[in-house]
Amino acid sequence: MAAAEEPRSLFALSAAAVSRSMGALERDVWGLSTQPIWRKLWDDVMKTRPPNSENITCWRKKFLETFFSNVLHGVLDVSSDWRLNDHHFSPLLHSSPHVSQLTLCNMLQGAVELTAEHNQKVLENLAGSLQILKFQHLLSSDQSIRRSLVLLLHRLIHHGSVNQVSMYSWPVPDTVLLVLILSMSAGFWRSGNALAYHSSPCGLCREEDKAQSQESAQERAERGCYDEGEWSDGGNQKESPRADTCLNSVLSRPGSPLRNQACEESSSKVSCDHTTTRGGSSCCISDQLSCRPILRKTRRRLKSAVAKRRRCLRRSRGPYADPEDLYDFVFAVAREDNSGLLDKNSATEGENTENWTSSSPGSPCTGRAGCKKRGGSAGIFSLKAARRFRSVSTLELFSIPLTGETCRTLSNLLSSWVSLENLVLSYNGLGANIFCILSGLRALSCHSDCHLRVVRVSDVFSHMPCMELVHCILSAFPQLHTLSVSFDLKNQLEGNRPEGNPSCSEVEIPESCLEQLEIRFPREPLHTAFLLPVLKASKSLQQLSLDSATLPCSQELGLLLEALRECNPNLKKVSFHDVNLAEHQKEVLLLLQDPILQEITFSFCRLFESSTTEFLSEIINTVKRNSSLKSLKLPGNRLGNHRLIALADIFSEDSSSSLCQLDVSSNCIKPDGLLEFTKKLEGHIQQRGGQIQFTHLRLFQNWLDQDAETAQEALRRLKAVCSVVNDSWDSSQAFADYISVM
DSSP: OHHHHHHHHHHHHHHHHHHHTHHHHHHHSTTOOOHHHHHHHHHHHTOSOOTTGGGOSOHHHHHHHHHHHHHHTTSSOGGGSTTTOOTTOOHHHHHGGGOSEEEEEETTHHHHHHTSGGGHHHHHHHHHHOOEEEEEEEOOOOHHHHHHHHHHHIIIIITSOOOEEEEEOOSSOOHHHHHHHHHHHTTEEOSSSTTSSTTSOOHHHHHHHHHHHHHHHHHHHHHTOOOTTTTTTOOOGGGHHHHHHHHHHHHTSTTOTTGGGOOEEETTEEEOSSEEEETTEEEEHHHHHHHOHHHHHHHHHHHHHHHHHHHHHHHHHOTTOOGGGGHHHHHHTTTHHHHSOSOHHHHHHTOOOOOTTOSSOOOSSOSSSSOOOOSSSTTHHHHHTSEEOOOOSEEEEESOOOOHHHHHHHHHHHTTOTTOOEEEEESOOOGGGHHHHHHHHHHHHTOTTOOOOEEEEEEEEESSOHHHHHHHHHHHOTTOSEEEEEEEEEOTTTTOOOTTOOOOTTSOOOOOOOOEEEEEOSSOBOOHHHHHHHHHHOTTOOEEEEESOBOSSTHHHHHHHHHHHHHOTTOOEEEEESOOOTTOHHHHHHHHTOSSOSEEEEESOOTTSSOOHHHHHHHHHHHHHOSSOOEEEOTTSOOHHHHHHHHGGGGSTTOOOOOOEEEOOSSOOOHHHHHHHHHHHHHHHHHTTTOOOOOEEEOTTOSGGGSHHHHHHHHHHHTTTSEEEOOOOOHHHHHHHHHHTO
């Protein structure tokens, strides 16, 4: 019996060894692939069709990541599959090293489960593998759930590798929860009893503190900076970082005599939010502190006093202090108006009229648009009393209404979020609060180590003209690579801008690094005069997208094309969406013959609304002569069967076109027209000896369901030539929907 068991034991050992080394085997052994196995496993276990299956490059990763999420949220019962129903097998532990993105939703049950004691190793694995953390459809939660979320965020962001935090679809956001996620994503948390360790941080924090204090002591010893005045509190070196933090809090309070003579010092980064201006120049006060002995002595005395006061407070509170008071700092900004943290007289005396267009850094929030005008950094001092950890580089907020309170908090967080590289604010109902957000970004731009490279802002209503918003952002952040501004409708109250926020359309834009510019106008006229300064400043521009703009006169588009040729020699992609080009045939042809452009999109531009057959022939001949154009996208232009069939001549024997991709989605194409196009294309390919660069055809939302047999034949023959992307669109239902809204 024992002998009979040996082969099975050896097999199990071998299987385990192969499993551990499968990643290396797939990389190093030529021709070996387990992709079909993982694809079959998906079908057997998940029993659903994965979304965007054609874009999945690694089924192993896709399976394990989805498997982890489904088990965590109770969607998948491991007992339902004999391969998974093994008490020696921990589904979460086994799959956690392969999880790079995770979505938490509803009542944050996933956060509670992951911070449970039995999942400590799982959380440790996630801290090393997780890059993207998403929150979706969140509901209000109690304090115990929030504490689990605190532990999770602290481990995954502050001591982990999460770089992106995204929040989706939260119609009525819980302010407490929202501010908590935002502040911890920005790297803030108080170093006291934040993590259920009462008066001490977590183990990783303590290790970092110890290492930093030893390093600081060594640096001070090397500089010979020890003196009796600095250590008049008894020489307790462990108190010095906290004393520094609290000192900064004192210095930054309104009315403080040294408020304008100290720069924020946090996480070894210097913030230049507070500056002193002499003779028209601004300088960071940290330099003044280092060179003025009087200020240094004052700083030492304050440090000593603050350290003693903290010890007294700690003793008076005793060992049973409320563990939830850690939330005070997070909500201090949101409760400013009622908490008494700000002395109203001091705030009035220090009132600052700095605005977004000012050349010197002002307060993060100015003006009446949901932001009270205050001197210095309104509300920032409450964050100075917080410990700063690692922060994420991407923040995305989709369909989450932001009130004046949350906008002020977000603005204050943004003002020093130097690690932030990508900011996406989409359909948040900002309204006039857009000025508050801009104020925080303005403060952020003053930091020399600011990393912001991508900004995307979209909403239903615009509270300021699109081009003005583009000018404002780009003038403050010339280092941006991508800027996207998008609005659905124009706000009728747009002209009533808050005080202290005048128009910045005429602000000079410095030479920028902008590579991608996307503007969706709320049916605003496209005035080239406002776009021209942006184009002139963006010599590196590679992609330009203009959406839903109206052309006030026929000359505007010609002026735009001329500006593009003169100012943007690196431009590769141009896109027009929902812009009426029916009367601009000359400009369309000029774009199509551009020798630099590689991708041109005319989407729902009514190209053939009033055109003749000659115009279509001119388009085809122009594209045939253009060897640089790789992609032509013509969705929503009512091509119909006959125009689609004519487009096949782009690939004729006498063509020098290098066109690889053609998009003819939403063009009323029927199966018989598609089949004729296919036959004509096959004939051209045969004439050219099979040599053709055409690789991709997009056919979304056409009338291919009207004759399934003909459509299948056309698609089968097309797929032998190129990659075809289409959908199972119900044209009859779509037509009924169209009629119903007419």
